[in-house]
Amino acid sequence: MAILPAPVQNLxxxxxxxxxxxxxxxxxxxxxxxxxxxxxxxxxxxxxxxxKSATGTCSIxxxxxxxxxxxxxxxxxxxxxxxxxxxxxxxxxxxxMERTGGFNGRYHVLQGVLSxxxxxxxxxxxxxxxxxxxRNGEAKEIILATNPSMEGDxxxxxxxxxxxxxxxxxxxxxxxxxxxxxxEYADQxxxxxxxxxxxxxx
Amino acid sequence: MAILPAPVQNLxxxxxxxxxxxxxxxxxxxxxxxxxxxxxxxxxxxxxxxxKSATGTCSIxxxxxxxxxxxxxxxxxxxxxxxxxxxxxxxxxxxxMERTGGFNGRYHVLQGVLSxxxxxxxxxxxxxxxxxxxRNGEAKEIILATNPSMEGDxxxxxxxxxxxxxxxxxxxxxxxxxxxxxxEYADQxxxxxxxxxxxxxx
Numbered sequence: 001m002a003i004l005p006a007p008v009q010n011l012x013x014x015x016x017x018x019x020x021x022x023x024x025x026x027x028x029x030x031x032x033x034x035x036x037x038x039x040x041x042x043x044x045x046x047x048x049x050x051x052k053s054a055t056g057t058c059s060i061x062x063x064x065x066x067x068x069x070x071x072x073x074x075x076x077x078x079x080x081x082x083x084x085x086x087x088x089x090x091x092x093x094x095x096x097m098e099r100t101g102g103f104n105g106r107y108h109v110l111q112g113v114l115s116x117x118x119x120x121x122x123x124x125x126x127x128x129x130x131x132x133x134x135r136n137g138e139a140k141e142i143i144l145a146t147n148p149s150m151e152g153d154x155x156x157x158x159x160x161x162x163x164x165x166x167x168x169x170x171x172x173x174x175x176x177x178x179x180x181x182x183x184e185y186a187d188q189x190x191x192x193x194x195x196x197x198x199x200x201x202x
Numbered sequence: 203m204a205i206l207p208a209p210v211q212n213l214x215x216x217x218x219x220x221x222x223x224x225x226x227x228x229x230x231x232x233x234x235x236x237x238x239x240x241x242x243x244x245x246x247x248x249x250x251x252x253x254k255s256a257t258g259t260c261s262i263x264x265x266x267x268x269x270x271x272x273x274x275x276x277x278x279x280x281x282x283x284x285x286x287x288x289x290x291x292x293x294x295x296x297x298x299m300e301r302t303g304g305f306n307g308r309y310h311v312l313q314g315v316l317s318x319x320x321x322x323x324x325x326x327x328x329x330x331x332x333x334x335x336x337r338n339g340e341a342k343e344i345i346l347a348t349n350p351s352m353e354g355d356x357x358x359x360x361x362x363x364x365x366x367x368x369x370x371x372x373x374x375x376x377x378x379x380x381x382x383x384x385x386e387y388a389d390q391x392x393x394x395x396x397x398x399x400x401x402x403x404x
Contacts, residue, residue, distance in 0.1 A: 003275065003276070003296070003297055003300050004266070004297065005256075005257055005266055005267055005268045005274075006256075006268070007249070007252045007253055007256035007257050007268070008253065008257060008266060010245075010248075010249045010252070011246075011249035011250060011252075011253050013249075014242065014245045014246040014249045015246070017242055017245075018231055018234065018235075018242075019230070019231070019234050020227065020230070020231075025222070027294065027297070028221070028222075028294070029220055029221070029222075030253070031292065031293060031294045032220065032221055033220075033250065033253060034253060034254070034257065034266065034293075035292075040216070040219055040220075041250045041251075041253055041254060042250070042251070043216045043219075044213075044216045044217070044246075044247075044250050045246075045247040045248075045250035045251045046212075046247075047209070047212045047213035047215075047216045048213060048235065048243045048244070048246050048247035048250070049243075049244070049247045050209045050212065050213075051209050051210065051213050051232070051235060051236060051243055052236070052243060054207070054208075054209035055207055055209050055210060055236065064206070064207055064210060064236065065207055066207045066208070066209070073205065074205075090233065090237075091233060091236075092229065092230070092233045094205070095205055095206065095229070098205050111237075
């Protein structure tokens with residue numbers, strides 16, 4: 001016999017499908033929503049319903065944009081520097097780059113990484129579209145900002161090869177010790193990369 | 203200039219209002235929902251909308267029940283033992299008790315705890331209704347299963363006093379060392395309660 005009424009159990013099941021949310025957290029959230037007297041549940045439901053219907057994809061860089069807008073705010077901004085395209089995996093990565101305040105160029109969102117295990121090949125990503133942009137002379141430099149993971153590295157390597165025949169500089173974000181970290185606790189690979197990439201103090 | 207389109211930002215804001223979900227987790231969830239091609243977002247939205255409209259409160263024990271049903275499944279179940287009422291703070295606690303499989307009686311959900319700091323007094327809880335059930339001779343034993351916290355203890359003490367004049371046994375869940383724990387890491391209070399509540403090995 002079910003102890004919880006179906007509407008509560010349904011919400012718990014749906015919440016537990018979110019990444020990083022297990023059944024315990026899901027039921028805590030469901031009971032919180034049940035108890036909350038304000039409009040939080042309704043606000044969430046509305047935002048969820050709107051999420052996909054009110055958003056689209058930028059036809060240039062494949063970042064998220066408002067539905068009906070062909071170009072995202074960054075591609076449409078004439079004040080952004082042309083000539084440099086930062087290639088990232090996900091829209092979230094654009095956000096991370098923007099937060100640094102250190103990049104004023106254009107973006108290209110691959111919408112994933114190459115992953116043979118998950119069956120994601122070059123055609124599943126926006127790679128052809130990136131090559132197209134390079135062929136059109138849109139960039140002098142391509143910054144490969146895929147994650148410093150195995151998949152991210154493999155994707156960067158693949159992109160490097162695809163762009164070999166074009167007169168474009170292809171760079172990759174530096175590896176090294178994170179700012180504020182401790183040498184003692186750095187993992188072997190990071191320390192090795194930091195050593196290999198050491199720079200002259202000027 | 204906003205980097206994220208409003209629909210995405212709205213969802214992040216709503217998610218970040220949930221307990222234990224900060225802005226970073228909220229945006230990770232939002233982007234996951236955006237990317238997920240299946241109906242997860244819709245399923246969540248539907249479950250959220252239904253949550254309050256499709257649920258009600260049991261008129262006997264104040265646990266959650268389906269809208270339109272006067273009694274919850276436990277109160278309506280003739281196979282549950284009458285005579286013992288387990289008093290808990292929240293519907294979630296009923297679930298926790300049920301999972302043990304060790305209790306076959308009835309419940310009473312207070313819908314909170316006494317908390318002078320938050321301005322929650324006896325009239326804000328289902329205390330009067332519990333006393334009414336005892337007065338009607340519904341129980342021979344009341345198990346006070348409020349949390350072993352300051353508020354839970356204060357509430358249990360208050361309930362004990364309210365029930366003094368009735369011929370009913372009032373018990374409280376045992377304190378002691380959690381099963382599988384380590385004496386070395388037990389906090390002082392828990393160890394003190396475990397010592398005070400020590401039992402004869404038979």
